[in-house]
Structure formats: C-alpha cells, structure tokens
Amino acid sequence: MISNPPTHRDESSTNGTVEIPQWQQVEWKLSAGVQVGPAVNTATQRLEEAGITTARLDAQVILAHVLGVERSWLFAHYEHELAPEHAERYMELIVRRIAREPVAYLVRHREFYGIDLYVDHRVLIPRPETEMLVDQVLTEAAICAPETLTVADVGTGSGAIALAVASNAPNAQVYALDLSINALAVARRNIERHNLCDRVQLLHSDLLAALPVRADVVVANLPYVNTTDFATLDPDVRNFEPSSALVAGPQGIDVIERLLPQLPEHLNPGGVAILEIAYDQGELVMALVERLLPQATQLELHRDYHGRDRVVSFQL
Ligand code: GLN
DSSP states (O other), X not given: OOXXXXXXXXXXXXXXXXXXXXXXXXXXXXXXXXXXXXXXXXXXXXXXXXXXXXXXXXXXXXXXXXXXXXXXXXXXXXXXXXXXXXXXXXXXXXXXXXXXXXXHHHHTEEEETTEEEEOOTTSOOOOGGGHHHHHHHHHHHHHXXXXXXXXXXXXXXXXXXXXXXXXXXXXXXXEEEESOXXXXXXXXXXXXXXXXXXXXEEEEOSTTXXXXXXXXXXXXXXXXXXXXXXXXXXXXXXXXXXXXXXXOSTTSOHHHHHHGGGHHHHEEEEEEEEEEOOTTOHHHHHHHHHHHOTTOEEEEXXXXXXXXXXXXXXXX
C-alpha cells in the first residue's frame, strides 16, 4: 500500500496533495532474488495498467538508475539477480512512477542541449523545445564573437538555458535570475557541477529587477500556461512540477506582460529579447509587444518542429 501520498512539491504550489486513485494503491512486490528481465517486465505491466505510455522505457531508466548502470547494460544482463536493497529501491520508485511522478524527478537528472542537469521538484524539467532559445542566443554570440555577449536568462529554474549558452559560447557572460530561492539552489548545483561559476552569475530577482548591468540578450522561458490549459495538463506535470514555473493567469501572459516594460532599461541599444511562448500564443504575444514596445524592430514568431508557436524575438 502507498501509505503516504507524495508530498514533495513546491511550497508555492496551490494544488494540495496528490490523490492516488483506489486502483493505484497497489501492493507491488518483487519476489526475492528477482532478475533484471522479470523486474523490468512486471514493472512495465504495472505502469501500462496505470496508463503510462512510456512504461517499458520508464522501467528500464529507473532500474538502470537504481543499479548505477547504463540502460544498455540491462539488455546484456537479463538474468542478473537484484540485491535486496536494489529491489527495494526499485519498487519504491516504480510505485512513485505509478502515482505519476515524472521520471526525471525520480532519477534526479535530465539531459538538455547535451548537458546533464540535476533536477528535482523545485524546478521545471527542461523541455527539448526550449533548446530553440539556446540556438538563437548562440547565433547572437557567434555574431559578436570574440566580443563578450552579456546574456540575462530570466526565470532560469534549473539553469538549463544559462548553462547551455555558457558552455557553448566561450564569449558569453551569463546572468541567471530567478524569484525562487529553491530554484536558485538547483541552478547553483548545476553551475558548480559544470565548473561554470566564472561565467554564470546567479541572482535572486523578480524578473530583471536585480540585473546589475545592461544585457545584449534577454532570454526567458517564463511561465506561460493559461489557467484553463493548466487544468488539462498531464497529471505528471500538473501534480508534480512547480505551478509557479508554469501558470501565468487567464491568458498565460501575465508574467511576459510584466517583463516587457522592464526591457528598455535592462537591454543595451540594439539588444535582443528571445521569449518562449505557448503553442497558441503567437498572435497574442506579438500584439502585446507591439502595444507595449512600439519601438521594437525585427519582431518575429518562430515555430517549433511540430509547427507550433514557440518563440517570439525582437530587437530594441
Ligand atoms: N512547456 C511547458 C509545458 O507545456 C510549459 C513551460 C512554461 O510555462 N514555461 O508544460
């Protein structure tokens, strides 16, 4: 039985605790001396029953994590018997996955732009779409090289964008800002782990308020989910990721709307803003930029690989 529903969540979350449906409160035990193959198979079945579409992959990733091996190791060691403590830990994590806790939080890492990041419930799990923002910042860095490009990553969360930029552009000096002290602790861990403390500076800041210099680029993956869409998100996201990093009012633009007027005093002349937006916010955000920053030039909407609105950029 799951006696204690997961309580690991951002303190700013407003969702209350996770309710685990009756049918999910399963007794799930592996027999003593269970081997890798059967351990993966039985967990896969349980995860499928719980409606998880990536069941087998999840089971493999979780078991590899528990054993401290690469996922490929499992395929060559199907008959390897799990030590009791490994079986115990594996069962614990599979049960949490059945309750829809994201795999990245269970294994405490996620790859972003080829970089291994530590993540936990204090930060949003970096998404592949966000790599588009990094590409655009790196283009700016290449244009101005070897001159220094000063970048502000607003709402840095795990530090994903800041780190991807700093590790791929030697001429980038990055300020990574966040309002959440919890998120900054995670970002610090990642920056130290990748030895980028000299080029990524963390700042506790409400949007750009604490930025000590003008930036050449402001890049931001701020919360942009509207309250209606939030209610329909996967339970993995809705019940576990920090809602403070996701939700931004009835249209999802409350935070971006607050950022825009701050840009002129924090960007150098000719500076660029690169903002991630929701799949259907292109027109809305473009209109907002035109209204609040009529002086903006090169206003562009970029779509992601699925053809959905994803990034708005412009110059001031
Ligand atoms: N892309 C995220 C999601 O769909 C939202 C991220 C954000 O609000 N910045 O869950």
